[in-house]
Amino acid sequence: MKILEMRPAPNPRRVRIFLAEKGIEVPFEQIDITKGEHKLAGFSKLNPMQRVPVLLLDDGTAIAESVAICRYFECLHPEPALFGSTPVEKATVEMWNRRMEHSFLFHVMQVFRHLHPSMAEMEVPQVPAWAEANRPRVYETLCFIDKELSTRLFIAGEAFSIADITALVAIDFMKPARLARSPELTSLARWHDAVSGRPSAKA
Amino acid sequence: MKILEMRPAPNPRRVRIFLAEKGIEVPFEQIDITKGEHKLAGFSKLNPMQRVPVLLLDDGTAIAESVAICRYFECLHPEPALFGSTPVEKATVEMWNRRMEHSFLFHVMQVFRHLHPSMAEMEVPQVPAWAEANRPRVYETLCFIDKELSTRLFIAGEAFSIADITALVAIDFMKPARLARSPELTSLARWHDAVSGRPSAKA
Numbered sequence: 001m002k003i004l005e006m007r008p009a010p011n012p013r014r015v016r017i018f019l020a021e022k023g024i025e026v027p028f029e030q031i032d033i034t035k036g037e038h039k040l041a042g043f044s045k046l047n048p049m050q051r052v053p054v055l056l057l058d059d060g061t062a063i064a065e066s067v068a069i070c071r072y073f074e075c076l077h078p079e080p081a082l083f084g085s086t087p088v089e090k091a092t093v094e095m096w097n098r099r100m101e102h103s104f105l106f107h108v109m110q111v112f113r114h115l116h117p118s119m120a121e122m123e124v125p126q127v128p129a130w131a132e133a134n135r136p137r138v139y140e141t142l143c144f145i146d147k148e149l150s151t152r153l154f155i156a157g158e159a160f161s162i163a164d165i166t167a168l169v170a171i172d173f174m175k176p177a178r179l180a181r182s183p184e185l186t187s188l189a190r191w192h193d194a195v196s197g198r199p200s201a202k203a
Numbered sequence: 204m205k206i207l208e209m210r211p212a213p214n215p216r217r218v219r220i221f222l223a224e225k226g227i228e229v230p231f232e233q234i235d236i237t238k239g240e241h242k243l244a245g246f247s248k249l250n251p252m253q254r255v256p257v258l259l260l261d262d263g264t265a266i267a268e269s270v271a272i273c274r275y276f277e278c279l280h281p282e283p284a285l286f287g288s289t290p291v292e293k294a295t296v297e298m299w300n301r302r303m304e305h306s307f308l309f310h311v312m313q314v315f316r317h318l319h320p321s322m323a324e325m326e327v328p329q330v331p332a333w334a335e336a337n338r339p340r341v342y343e344t345l346c347f348i349d350k351e352l353s354t355r356l357f358i359a360g361e362a363f364s365i366a367d368i369t370a371l372v373a374i375d376f377m378k379p380a381r382l383a384r385s386p387e388l389t390s391l392a393r394w395h396d397a398v399s400g401r402p403s404a405k406a
């Protein structure tokens with residue numbers, strides 16, 4: 001078993017934090033997207049979508065998509081539960097993880113992909129107007145999360161979950177996306193300090 | 204228990220098909236987004252993201268996000284399994300459902316939202332260049348799915364799953380998005396005939 005990833009990219013970080021929270025060790029192999037290694041035949045066969053990370057099982061099964069990889073390990077190692085335990089918890093974590101993906105990480109990524117010079121050859125065509133349309137949505141979501149976090153410890157409730165991992169990766173990826181943080185959002189800052197202080201955040 | 208939805212929208216259809224496949228009946232209440240009913244205080248309190256569908260439980264718990272609603276019902280009524288059964292199946296269905304969301308339904312929706320005149324007041328700003336950037340990706344994904352479906356019955360394997368529901372809703376939403384189908388993709392057509400012929404497709 002191994003995970004093919006690119007260390008600086010945001011999605012592989014979600015999987016590394018998830019595994020660190022579970023205390024699971026898996027060997028990693030680096031795929032350098034800046035050198036086009038994701039387009040080589042060997043990798044494309046594992047993931048025709050040509051994206052990292054990919055979990056490669058010993059029988060040759062390849063699982064792509066960060067959350068699919070995380071869910072595989074949740075099935076094998078249910079504790080600590082990072083996708084919730086009861087039906088309502090599982091649905092609530094799924095809801096919040098998706099909100100963090102669609103209304104936060106996604107917008108940060110679009111700003112990065114459609115404005116950053118390093119993405120000019122990867123994102124064709126870059127649409128700067130689309131990046132700018134995403135910028136205010138990042139701040140709307142930050143305000144929304146801040147308000148929510150004024151009433152509870154973590155994104156999806158009183159327990160740390162995969163929704164916190166997605167939100168942490170999104171907020172930290174604002175820096176390469178050249179999006180300034182909002183220091184006046186004090187509940188968000190309290191949460192960010194807490195999740196950044198967990199050992200998993202360094203994974 | 205009830206589900207607040209808007210019948211013509213693609214995401215509520217995903218939930219209706221899912222429930223029909225499970226044989227679960229839940230009362231629906233219509234929220235007319237074209238009249239701004241999703242922005243009224245009552246609905247916004249249930250889902251601050253102001254999107255349909257929302258599952259409202261009898262104790263007042265509100266679950267938004269289509270896949271979160273589906274997962275709630277999968278937990279309560281595991282058979283037939285639409286998210287997979289074994290850990291590898293669950294990861295594989297998650298992977299394919301996400302591929303269908305991110306590389307298919309998403310692109311179709313972006314073409315619709317950023318080009319269709321009816322969306323001018325909902326999607327501000329509309330970015331036509333972004334719609335056009337999504338158009339070729341729809342066809343790349345259709346070709347990819349066609350190739351995959353030449354080797355198996357359904358999107359994620361030999362069993363019908365939520366990935367088929369997402370793909371069916373995406374392909375049918377190409378019509379309002381004014382995207383022409385590709386009749387030369389025969390495996391895709393075979394699959395589309397099969398899933399469209401299931402009673403759930405009319406839900």
